[in-house]
Amino acid sequence: MSNLHSRLLDAAGRRRLSSALKDRLLAVCFGAGVDSTAMLVALRLAGIRPHVITFADVAAEKPETMVHLDRISAILADWGWPPIIVCRKVPLASTGYDDLYGNCIVNETLPSLAFGMKSCSIKWKQKPQDQVLKGSRSGPNAAPPHAIWIEAQETGQRIVKLIGYDCGRADMRRSRNLPAADADFDYAYPLQILGWSREDCVDVITAGLGPEFVPIKSACFFCPASKVWELFWLAAYHPDLLERALYLERNALTGKHSRFDEIEFGASWEDLVRNADRFPSSNTTVGLGRSFSWNQWARVNGVVDDAFRVRRDATSCARFLASASAGCVAGRGAEGAQRQAERLEGRVRGGLRAERPG
Structure with a gap:
């Protein structure tokens, strides 16, 4: 050996x-x-x-x-x-x-x-x-x-x-x-x-x-276990996939199994996502994030426009990448932080570099 x-x-x-x-x-x-x-x-x-x-x-x-x-x-x-x-x-x-x-x-x-x-x-x-x-x-x-x-x-x-x-x-x-x-x-x-x-x-x-x-985390692009920094990463590198995930959530939470109605919450789910400062507190699942709605997160953080399309301009992409890198480093502590940040920025991609929009 x-x-x-x-x-x-x-x-x-x-x-x-x-x-x-x-x-x-x-x-x-x-x-x-x-x-x-x-x-x-x-x-x-x-x-x-x-x-x-x-x-x-x-x-x-x-x-x-x-x-x-x-x-x-x-x-x-x-x-x-x-x-x-x-x-x-x-x-x-x-x-x-x-x-x-x-x-x-x-x-x-x-x-x-x-x-x-x-x-x-x-x-x-x-x-x-x-x-x-x-x-x-x-x-x-x-x-x-x-x-x-x-x-x-x-x-x-x-x-x-x-x-x-x-x-x-x-x-x-x-x-x-x-x-x-x-x-x-x-x-x-x-x-x-x-x-x-x-x-x-x-x-x-x-x-x-x-x-x-060294691969990225293996998971569905709409995985409920995704962390917020991973959502920012998805917005930067794969906005189309994030849009599909947002649609899946809307489809579920406004569909035949919806638990949100105006009698209980005073507004529809769509109104809450668009206008509320935070999603209603609940002991049950309120979205793909279990304790938070991906649509609400995307709206509050300026990830999407009024039509819930992920922003693709260069300035937004840079902001998403910075948020992803900061969130990843914060979640992992000091050890390996720089290496993780470099991987997120795409400097170590193994020949596959995501195209940044704009």
Whole structure:
């Protein structure tokens, strides 16, 4: 092993991964974000080659994420590893939609995460990846099982799904109550086995692959977990996507499931978004941000014009970028702040530089 490899993953780390994963049937769930990218690097450094790698495409990722997916696919080919299998749920034609965004539009609702639930992830990410592994006998997603599933059934082995949760507070909280196994799969978290934080993951990707391979956060462009600085970033680089997200929210909150009426609030939802200083206090979801409406945020912060079109002039774009950078740095503290700011400004883009309007 090269000196670089030894520096990135010491002998103790290689032993821990080997002890947990060697000679197991391994299925990597690749999310195309920092953690899952670092997980691939960690496995490579430990000499552990997975049997299958899957990525769930909900047709709502930002363009940068899809470019990163292609770039990592090329790296895997150089390593002689299995290609990434892109998994997509194909709904029944009778539903009237093809993807998660269309699902929300047709049903006039918000993604389930806006209500504190995970059904979107299960329906559009987990199940399609499971179907690629296990196969499906009927319906629009019908397909034979993957070779790894056949081997598992014939030999009595258990497939281990590898998930890219790091040792940060949020991921530790997410993984703490998850089962170590279910009826079909065992689960393992290589980054937690190694004790890697998010910053460790960024450092390893930077040193092992290059700074251009450090991806942006992988998430739907209308993800309810988005932070305010991420909305500013979206306004600067992808105003069309932000407009689609704003439409989705309006469609849901003024549609057949709307809980806003003039009797309760003294004004319609549209009036509140356009004119109120703040959205009404509530214990229930009031928009894509759960505790805030994206339309209200966009209106109050001058991100949109009177027609709720995202401003595209150079001055507005510069303001959005400055707000995104400041918000990102404030959320991450001093450590790594300058590097994050540089990435946000597009100076490290891995060949993909977003065009600034104007």
